[in-house]
Amino acid sequence: MVHGPCGALNPLSPCMADGKCTKRYPRPLVAETVTGNDGYPVYRRRSKEDNGRTIKVKVQNQEIEIGNEFIVPYCPLLSRIFETHANVESCHSAKSIKYLCKYVSTNEALWRLLSFQIHERYPTVVHLAVHLENGQRVYFTEANAAQRAERPPSTTLTSFFAMCEADPFAATLMYVEMPKYYTWNQSTKKFQRRKQGTPVPDWPQVFSTDALGRMYTVHPRNDECFICDCYDIALALASSGIAATLLDGGRTAHSALKLPLNLNTIDTPTCNISRSSAMGKLLMQCKLIVWDECTMAHKKSLEALNFTLKDLRRNNNIFGGLMILLAGDFRQTLPVVPVERLQMN
Numbered sequence: 001m002v003h004g005p006c007g008a009l010n011p012l013s014p015c016m017a018d019g020k021c022t023k024r025y026p027r028p029l030v031a032e033t034v035t036g037n038d039g040y041p042v043y044r045r046r047s048k049e050d051n052g053r054t055i056k057v058k059v060q061n062q063e064i065e066i067g068n069e070f071i072v073p074y075c076p077l078l079s080r081i082f083e084t085h086a087n088v089e090s091c092h093s094a095k096s097i098k099y100l101c102k103y104v105s106t107n108e109a110l111w112r113l114l115s116f117q118i119h120e121r122y123p124t125v126v127h128l129a130v131h132l133e134n135g136q137r138v139y140f141t142e143a144n145a146a147q148r149a150e151r152p153p154s155t156t157l158t159s160f161f162a163m164c165e166a167d168p169f170a171a172t173l174m175y176v177e178m179p180k181y182y183t184w185n186q187s188t189k190k191f192q193r194r195k196q197g198t199p200v201p202d203w204p205q206v207f208s209t210d211a212l213g214r215m216y217t218v219h220p221r222n223d224e225c226f227i228c229d230c231y232d233i234a235l236a237l238a239s240s241g242i243a244a245t246l247l248d249g250g251r252t253a254h255s256a257l258k259l260p261l262n263l264n265t266i267d268t269p270t271c272n273i274s275r276s277s278a279m280g281k282l283l284m285q286c287k288l289i290v291w292d293e294c295t296m297a298h299k300k301s302l303e304a305l306n307f308t309l310k311d312l313r314r315n316n317n318i319f320g321g322l323m324i325l326l327a328g329d330f331r332q333t334l335p336v337v338p339v340e341r342l343q344m345n
């Protein structure tokens with residue numbers, strides 16, 4: 001690529017400022033590439049005497065001959081591969097290292113070169129805020145603090161509630177379904193119906209896409225966010241203490257259910273829980289018990305829970321009709337071998 005021409009040949013070139021080319025053309029003709037004072041190399045530019053080629057270009061309807069002093073640095077190999085001109089600078093000083101990352105970052109380059117399908121950002125995932133009333137995160141400065149407190153910007157959640165009142169279609173949706181039919185306008189902080197997509201039967205002007213809504217993680221300790229309007233209780237249990245600490249609010253099955261320690265010596269073990277105790281009341285009202293690592297639990301501890309729930313809930317169905325979610329991986333069962341005496345030597 002030929003720069004300009006500019007300088008004395010064409011003082012009106014757009015690169016000219018104060019009578020000089022801002023891109024430092026025409027460059028000196030040198031026989032060998034040398035590193036310049038500023039870290040950028042001074043490339044070899046052959047003069048006519050050094051077998052350098054010249055071409056004729058038209059500047060303001062005048063044909064002039066120019067040489068290598070106006071050629072923008074390039075790499076013949078890259079130009080050949082990509083069949084285009086590419087600005088190329090030899091990068092051998094920290095000063096010119098910006099060329100490494102400025103135009104194409106390494107990860108973007110890899111993403112383009114490999115073009116794995118899995119690297120596509122598809123489908124669209126919209127993060128949905130979860131917070132209590134007046135519990136959303138608000139950014140403010142000293143100047144707008146009062147105004148922000150008065151009228152905090154709406155979040156996807158507050159906007160969803162507003163849409164449910166104003167838009168009859170939105171009222172039929174769950175929160176996570178919103179991005180499927182609505183776009184979130186970040187500047188106006190409002191949901192807008194999608195204008196493209198698959199038309200939704202019976203709802204003119206409503207289009208669906210495969211966009212997904214994902215709620216921000218809510219820490220289980222933030223239990224108000226879970227139990228705002230529902231009084232359903234779920235009980236999280238785990239067989240081992242380690243798994244119980246991973247389940248927030250979780251307890252070991254032995255501790256929560258007051259299971260006897262000598263399970264295998266009792267014929268029909270029961271949980272030591274009375275109807276009037278707090279745990280008894282909880283088990284009566286509870287809608288779900290999640291028992292993680294149930295594969296580590298003794299068969300009789302499940303039998304004890306079954307028996308106790310039937311009794312507490314006065315319901316003869318299995319587990320007193322309560323839904324039990326058993327989770328666990330048999331491959332992670334510890335090989336506990338009951339031994340009556342230690343093997344010596």
Ligand SMILES: [Zn+2]
Pocket residue numbers: 003004005006007013015016021022023024025
């Ligand atoms: Zn110039």
